[in-house]
Amino acid sequence: xxxxxxxxxxxxxxxxxxxxxxxxxxxxxxxxxxxxxxxxxxxxxxxxxxxxxxxxxxxxxxxxxxxxxxxxxxxxxxxxxxxxxxxxxxxxxxxxxxxxxxxxxxxxxxxxxxxxxxxxxxxxxxxxxxxxxxxxxxxxxxxxxxxxxxxxxxxxxxxxxxxxxxxxxxxxxxxxxxxxxxxxxxxxxxxxxxxxxxxxxxxxxxxxxxxxxxxxxxxxxxxxxxxxxxxxxxxxxxxxxxxxxxxxxxxxxxxxxxxxxxxxxxxxxxxxxxxxxxxxxxxxxxxxxxxx
Numbered sequence: 001x002x003x004x005x006x007x008x009x010x011x012x013x014x015x016x017x018x019x020x021x022x023x024x025x026x027x028x029x030x031x032x033x034x035x036x037x038x039x040x041x042x043x044x045x046x047x048x049x050x051x052x053x054x055x056x057x058x059x060x061x062x063x064x065x066x067x068x069x070x071x072x073x074x075x076x077x078x079x080x081x082x083x084x085x086x087x088x089x090x091x092x093x094x095x096x097x098x099x100x101x102x103x104x105x106x107x108x109x110x111x112x113x114x115x116x117x118x119x120x121x122x123x124x125x126x127x128x129x130x131x132x133x134x135x136x137x138x139x140x141x142x143x144x145x146x147x148x149x150x151x152x153x154x155x156x157x158x159x160x161x162x163x164x165x166x167x168x169x170x171x172x173x174x175x176x177x178x179x180x181x182x183x184x185x186x187x188x189x190x191x192x193x194x195x196x197x198x199x200x201x202x203x204x205x206x207x208x209x210x211x212x213x214x215x216x217x218x219x220x221x222x223x224x225x226x227x228x229x230x231x232x233x234x235x236x237x238x239x240x241x242x243x244x245x246x247x248x249x250x251x252x253x254x255x256x257x258x259x260x261x262x263x264x265x266x267x268x269x270x271x272x273x274x275x276x277x278x279x280x281x282x283x284x285x286x287x288x289x290x291x292x
Contacts, residue, residue, distance in 0.1 A: 032052075033051075034260045034263055034264060035260070035264055036051055036052070036053065036054055037256050037257055037260040038061055038062070038257055038260035038261040038263075038264050039054055039057055039058060039059055039061070039257075040054035040056070040057075040058060040257055041054070041056055041058045041257070042255040042256065042257050044056070045255065045256040045257055045260075046256075058257070061255070061257035061258045061260070061261040062261045062265070064258055064261075065235070065258045065261045065262045065265070066261075066265070071228075071231060071232075071235075071262055071265065073224065074226055074227060074228045074230070074231040074232075075228050075265065075266075077143060077225065077226070077227055077228070078209075078210060078212070078227045078228035078229070079269075080143070081143060081146045081147050081209055081212065081227065082206055082209040082210050084147055085146070085147045085150075085151065085205065085209045086202060086205045086206050086209055088147070088151055089150070089151055089152065089153070089156065089201070089205045090156075090198060090201055090202050090205065092151060092152050093152055093153065093156035093157050093159075093160055093201055094160045094191065094194075094197075094198065094201075095186070096152065096157045096160070096161075097156075097157050097158070097159070097160025097161035097162075097163070097164055097197075098160070098161075098164050098186050098190060100112060100157065100161045101161045101164035101165045102169070102172075103169060112158075115154040115157055115158065116154060116158075118154045119153075119154040119155060127218070130149075131218060131219070134148075134219060139219065140219055140221070141219070141220055141221050141222050141225065142219075142225075143220075143225055145215070145219040145220070146209075146212055146215050146216065146219065146220070146227060149212075149215045149219070150205075150208060150209075150215075153201075153205075155201075155204070156201040156204070156205070159197050159200055159201055160194065160197050160198075160201065162197075163194040163196070163197035164190055164194060167189070167190055167193060167194075171189060172185050172189065172190075175188075175189060199277045202277065203273075203274070203277045206270070206273060207270065210228075210229075210269065210270060211229055212227045212229060213227070213229040213230055213233065215227075216229065216230040217230060228266055229266070232262050232263065232266050235258070235259055235262050236259055236262075236263070238259075
């Protein structure tokens with residue numbers, strides 16, 4: 001019986017490692033193929049042959065898509081809304097989590113219930129009311145709308161609350177005896193020891209803001225103010241939905257090399273940022289899971 005269980009365990013491990021190994025290789029191949037297409041002349045991209053490296057290096061697609069087609073404007077708009085939106089998101093959610101972790105807060109259970117309820121409601125249900133509110137506030141076609149959208153989230157508040165609950169409140173009481181106020185206790189004591197939680201909600205918000213698409217379509221009409229993902233979609237759609245023969249539409253503007261260069265530019269910042277925050281991410285997800 002033990003031999004059979006051991007063989008079964010070995011077979012399961014072999015199957016698991018093989019399956020996930022092939023899965024990872026498929027993702028890496030797609031990324032590498034996109035990169036190779038971005039540094040290849042357009043004439044080579046018309047071939048269906050599998051290429052590991054281009055026969056001729058051509059980086060002109062990056063210059064053309066960045067400068068000539070004004071991808072740089074959308075890129076810096078996305079950087080702006082990502083940095084400012086993430087900073088405000090982390091600050092507000094951590095402050096709310098800190099308040100909910102303190103004993104004696106009136107109606108704490110009711111507030112937690114409302115926060116959990118907000119996590120259940122689909123975003124599509126509030127799409128029209130949100131548009132009306134933003135219109136009444138004069139935020140339509142304003143970059144600030146992309147910052148305010150999703151500024152707080154129930155998930156981030158719950159994650160930070162659970163991290164703060166792990167810190168004994170006696171530390172805060174000792175700090176109060178020494179004359180520290182709530183704001184100083186929050187900044188000097190609780191935030192530094194909650195770095196995994198901060199990294200978790202920061203990473204989630206960075207990814208959410210960097211991949212902002214729906215909000216850009218819903219709130220922004222001016223092409224000069226659209227975020228990166230909206231512009232990237234129009235670039236990629238230029239090849240998948242070509243214009244009729246003889247027209248001067250977008251299909252004649254973008255080749256596969258330019259489209260691939262735009263994709264690489266759009267994902268490169270996340271590839272750089274994620275490894276630095278990964279060591280906090282797993283711990284933050286485990287500790288920040290919803291609990292009483």
